[in-house]
Amino acid sequence: MDSLISSQMVENAGSTARDFCMLERNxxxxxxxxxxxxxxxxxxxxxxxxxxxxxDKPSELSGATGIAVASLQFVAALAAIVAGVYEYYSGYQDIRRMHAFLVAVKSHLALISVVAAVVFLTCIIVLAER
Structure with a gap:
């Protein structure tokens, strides 16, 4: 656990600083x-x-549908945070070990695909309710 917490200098060779900034932006x-x-x-x-x-026509989602959609969106928000933190730490470990990390982690892609599906499903539900 101490190896994760202790600070360690990483040589700025090649694109290390740019890669770290990319991880922070992501x-x-x-x-x-x-x-x-x-x-x-x-x-x-x-x-x-x-x-x-x-x-004057109300165009809100109905009670049960609104709660279901809101719950899905909140779970998707939590999944986006988990995916971002996981990608950041796995990329940071790759920078410290001097590994190339051009290939995205498969679990990150799966989580973001679920988030994208929730956004698409929300669009369909809102359009269907209108």
């Missing part, structure tokens, strides 16, 4: 996606609209 992108998904989840639960509907 982690921040995952966190931004998780924040947007949790915001969308909250807006579905609260039946809030960012753009008001000019017609």
């Amino acid at each position: 982690l921040l992108s995952h966190l931004k996606l998780a924040l947007l998904l949790s915001l969308l989840s909250s807006s579905v639960l609260l039946r809030a609209r960012l753009v008001p509907d000019p017609s």
